[in-house]
Amino acid sequence: MRNLEFKEKMHEYSIWRANLVQAIEMYQQWLTRYGMDDAHRTNTLLNILSSLKNDRITLAFVAEFSRGKTELINAMFFAESGVRLLPSSPGRTTMSPTEIFYDAEGGSYIRLLNIESRLEDMSLAEFKNIPERWTQLELNCDSPTQMQNAFKELIATKKVDRELADRLGLWNEREAATQGVMNPDTVEIPCWRHALISFPHPLLKEGLSIIDTPGLNALGTEPELTLNMLPSAQAIIFLLAADTGVTKSDLEIWMNHINRARSAKKQGLAVVMNKIDAMWDDLGGSNDYDRSIKSQIKASATILKIDEESIFPVSAKQALLAKIKSDKELLAKSRISALENYLSNDILRDKRNIMASIVMRDIGSLINESVNTANTALSHASEQLEEFRKVDFHNQDMTGKLMAETRDRQSLYMANVENFQSSRRVFIVQAKMLINSLAEERINEVIYAAKHDISKSLTTIGMKQNIRKLFDDLRDLLQDSVDITNETRRLVKAIHKKFKDEYGFKEIEPILFDIKKYQLELEEVFEEGEAFRTSAKVTMTEQGIVVDKLYSTLVAKAKVILGRAHDDAISWSNGALSPLARQIKDHKKQIEGRLQMLRKINESKGTVAENIAHLEAELVPLKRQREELAIMIKSMQLEGQLAESS
Template sequence: MSFAHDFDAHSAWRREQAQRLRTLADALAARDLLDAGLHERLERLQRQLQTDKVMVAFVAEFSRGKSELINAVFFAGYGRRIMPASAGRTTMCPTELGYDPELPPCLRLLPIETRLQPQSLLEWRSAPERWERIDLDVQDPEQLARAIEKVAEVQRVPVEQARALGFWHDDSPEDNPLPGADGLVEVPRWRHALINMAHPLLKQGLVVLDTPGLNAIGAEPELTVGLLPLAQAVVFVLAADAGVSKSDLAMWREHLAPAAEGVDARLVVLNKIDVLWDGLSTPAEIDGQIERQRATTAQVLGVEPAQVIAVSAQKGLVAKVRGDAALLADSRLPDLERALTDAVLQRRRDDLGGRVDAALAAVVAEIEQRWRLREREWQDQIDELDGLRGKNTAVIAQMRRRIEQEQRDFDAGGMRIQALRSVHLKLLRDLFGLLGSQSLQAGVASLAAALRQPGVKLGIRRTYTDAFARLHATLDEARRKADEVQAMLQASFRSLNAEYGFALQLPGGLDLSPFAAELRDIERSHLQYLGLTNVLRLAQAEYADRLAKAVVGRLKAVFDAASAEVESWNKAAAAQLDAQLRERRRHFARRLEAVHRIEAAAGGLDERLAELQAQREGAARDVEALRRLLNRPDRPNRPDSPLVSALEPAAPGHPDQP
C-alpha cells in the first residue's frame, strides 16, 4: 500500500469520527441534553478532526534528491515531476505545499529582500500584497511544473548584500558562494514559497514542507523554531554513496536534531541507492553495502538503525509512473511509505481517537449522572403523587402550597450560588492573568531586549536561562492556581449535591502539565542558537530580531493553548451547574403542573403516573444507546444504525421528556 492510499484511509477514519460526534450532538440536542459545555467540547473535537493537518518536513543539503523524493511519495499520480528535481541546486527557498479552500490554486513567493526588514515570516503571511502570486492550473501538470520551477530562481548580488541576507559568512569561507568575475554572488530570489493546490492528499490535510540547504535553514530561525516542531515527521535526506558529509552533520547537530525532539518521528533517508547498481556487484553484495551504510549513518547521527531507510527516489518515481512493480520493489520506496504510515498516521490516529473516546466517555458519564438525578426526581414525584390516592382536595391543595414553598426556598438559595460563582470567577481571572499576553511579555522582556542589543551578545545564555526560569515559575503558579480552582469547585459541587440533591461532578482534571513539558522542549530546542557557532549570526541585528520573534511566537502559542484549555474546562463545569439549576426549576414546574391537573380532573393522577414511568423507561433506553456508541469506536454511524434509530428525536407532545 502506498502512503497516498494509507492517507486516504486516515482521512476516511477522521470523517467517521466526526460523524460519530455529530450524531451524538444531534441526539442530545433532540432531548434538550446538549448544554453549552457539552456542545463546546463536541464542536471543538469536530473542528480538530475536520481541520487536522499532518505535516511532513523534508530537510537536506543541496543535491541529495529531496525534491525527487517528494515527487515520488506524493505526486507520482501526475505522471511527471511537479517539484523541480533536475541536476544541481533545485529548491532554493523553503516551500510549503498545502490546501486552503479560501484561496484559488496558486504559488506565492516572498522576495528574499524581506529578510532585511524586521517583520517575521508569520507577519509576512498576513501581508499578501508583498508576495508575488502565480495562479496554477492543477489540471495541467505541465503548467503546474513550469510555475513551481520558480522556487529554484536565483539572483546575483554584491557580497555586502549577501552578507546582510545571511548567505555570506566571514568566519566560514568554505561555505560561501563563489563570486563571479563581476564580484557578484548567487543567492536565492525568494525567501519563502507557499503552494496552494487541490491535490487529493493536500485537500485531506497533508502539508509538505521542503527546506533547502544549511545556509537557508540556518538563516531562518523561524523554520527550526516555528515550523519544524509542528511537523509530525521530519525526513532527513542523505546521499547513499556519500553518507553523512560535514555539512550534513552540521545541519543535523545544529538545527535538525534539537528542533525535531518533540515531533512524532524522525526518519533518515539514504537516497540514490541506484548508484550502487553497477552491474558488477551481485544483489547480495549491493544489499550488504546498503546495510553497512545504514548502520554507519545511524551510529554517526545517534539514531536507531530502523530510523534509517535506504531508497532510490528517482527509480521509485519512474516505477510508479510506468506501473513497474519490480522496479518499485527494487527502489525500496514502499519501505519509506510504510515507515511514514506507521510513525505518523498511526500515531496521529491513536492521538485523535484517544481524544474522541475520552470525550465520548465523559459525555456518557455526564448523561448517566443526569439520568440518575432525573430518575430520583421521577421516583420522588411518583411517590408523592401515589400518596394522593383517595385524598381530598384540601390535602392536594396543601401539597401544592408545600411545593410552592420549596420552590421559593430554592430560589432564595440562588444568592449562595451566585456568591460561589463570584469566588470562582476571581480565581479564574487570576489564572487567565498568569497565562495572558502581558504575563508572557513580562517573562521574556529581558531576553527579547538582550537579543536585540547590537553586537556580540555576552551573557546571553544566562539571560535565556533566567527568562525560561521565570516562564516555568509562571506556569507552575498557573498549575497551582488551576488546582485551587478545581479544589474550590469540588468543594462547592459537593456542598450543592448534599443540599439540593444535585449530581454535579468536575469534568475531568484540568491538567496544564503538557504545556509545561512543551515549554521545556522549546527551551532545549533553542539552546543551539546561543552557542559559539552562532556568535557572529547573533551579532547581526536582523537575525537576532528574527530569532527573538520566533521564540516569542512559539511561546505565545503555548500560553494561548493553555488558556484555551482552561476556558474549555471552565465552560464544561459552569454549563453543568447551569443545566442542573435549569432542570431543578423545570422539576418544580412539572410537580406543580401535575398537582394542578389532579385538582382539575380526577383522572389526572393515573395519567401523570403513567407519563412519568414512560419517561423513566425512555431515558434508560437513551443511556444504553449512548453506551453502545462508546463501545463501537470504529463503526461509522449510518442513518440506519441502531444508535440513530435508538436516539431518534423525542416524539411531540412530551416537552419534558429527557
C-alpha cells in the first residue's frame, strides 16, 4: 500500500473526528436551547471535546543504533520533501529521543532540552511546561535544505568529564571495556536530552505524532520513555537489522521495554526487519534472496515468541530512494507496502474504535438520558392530548376533578423533592469520604515519608526493603479507596432503587464510580517497581541516583494515576445523582404544564376544537426536539452503541 493511501486513511480519520466534534458541539447547543444543560453535563462535554481536538495518533519507532529507524521514518512520511529530511547517515544518528508533531499555536521549531537536566528532580512532562528551559531553533518549512541542516543538531555531541557522564547515566564502564576504552578522562555524550519538533506537514497537521528513540542506552537512562511514552503510543514499530537478526541488545530492548509497554497485548505492535537489501546476492538470485529473508523472519519470530506474520521485511533505504525518484519497481522491491498497509488499516481502525468507545463511555449515558427525556416529554404530551380529547370541558365538575388530581401529583412531587434532598445529603457525606481517601495530601504523606526512609537506608538491602514498603503502602492506600468506593456504589444503587420502587420514577442505570481501571494501572506500576527494585542495576548504582530515578519515574507515574482517580471521583460525585434530579425537574415541569393547560381551557371562551388544536400545536416543538437529537446521534455514528447500552 502506497504512502498516499496512508495519508488518505489518516485524512478519513481526521474528517471523522472533526465531524464527531461538530456533532457533540451541536448536542451541547441542543441542551442549552431546550433548557437541559447543567454544570455536570457542560463539564463532561467540554472535556471530551478537548480530548478529541487534542487527539494524536502516536507511532513510536524503537530500535538499537544503526537499524535504519530514522531512514524508515523518512521513507514512510517525509519522502515528498525530496531529501533525507531527518539525519540518518551511517553510524550513530539521532542521539536524543525525539517527538515530531504539529503545534498549531507554536508554529515550526525544534526545541532541545539540555542533557544536564537529567540531574534535576523533574520529569520530562514537567519540563515541557517550562518553554524557557528549552533551546529553540526556528524551521523554514519552505526550505527542506534549511530544515535538513537544522535537524543535524539532533546528532550533536560533546565531551565531558567521565564523572559527569557517570552521574548523567551515560557512562558504562563494562560496555566501554568491551570496546577497548579504559579509564578515559573525558566521555562523548549527546548534547541534548530530548527534542520536540513541530512543523506543518499534512500528516502531522491531521494528528500524526512520531516518537524516535535512540537505542537501548536512551531507553535505560530515560525510564519515562518506557513507563509513559511507549505505553501511550497507538503503535510501536520495533526495528531489527535483516543481516544480524535479533542481537543481544535487540532482545534486551524487546524484553525490558517493548513487552512491558505492550503488556499482554500484541495489538499496535509491528516488528520491522530492515535492510533486507543487504541480503541480496547477485549470484544467488531472487529465490535465494526470498529464502534468506524467510529464514531470518522465522528465526527472529522464534526468539521473540511472535507470529511470523507480525514481522515486516523492508528496505527503508530503497523505499526512500524509490519515492523520491517515483520508481515503482524499486518501491515494490523495498516491500514497504505491507507495513504501510498495516498502519493504514489496522492501526487507524483500532484508533477510531478506541476513540469511539471513549466518547461512548463519557457521553453515552448523557445522550441516552436525553433520548429518554425527549421521548417521555412527547409521550406525556400525546397522552395528555388524547385524555383531553375525551373530556367534556363544559362540565365544571370534570375540570375540577382533573385540577384536584393534578394538585395531588404536585403534593407527591414535593414529597419526592424532600426525600431526594435527604438522600443527597447522605450521598454527599459518603462521596466526601471517597474524595478524601484519594486526596493529594494523604498520598504525599506516604510518598515523602518513604523517601526519607529510603534515603536514610544504610544498606542496599534496607533501601530495597523500604522501596517495597512504599509500594505496599500505596497499595493499602488504594485499597481503602476501593472499600469506600464499593460502599458508595451500593448507596447510589439503593437511592435509585428507592425512587423507582416508591415513587414510580423511570428506571435509570446509575453511573457508578469505576476505580478498577486505576487499580489495574497501579498494579502495572507496582510490577515495574518490583522489577526496578530487584534489578542488578539498582544494586550497582549510587543510592541518590536510584532514589531520584524512582521518584521521577515510577512514583511520579503512581501520583499521576492517583491524581486522575481523585479528579475523576470529584467529577463523578458532582453528577452521580444528576439523572434523578433531572427526572424530578422534568416531573415538576410536566405537572406545572398540565395545571397551566387546565386553567387555560377552563378560562377559555373558545370552542373545545380550538383548545384541542392549541394542544396539538404544542406537540410540534417536542417532535422537532426529538428529530434534532436523532440527527445529531446519526452524525456521531453512535446509533448501534447507544442501542446496545440502552
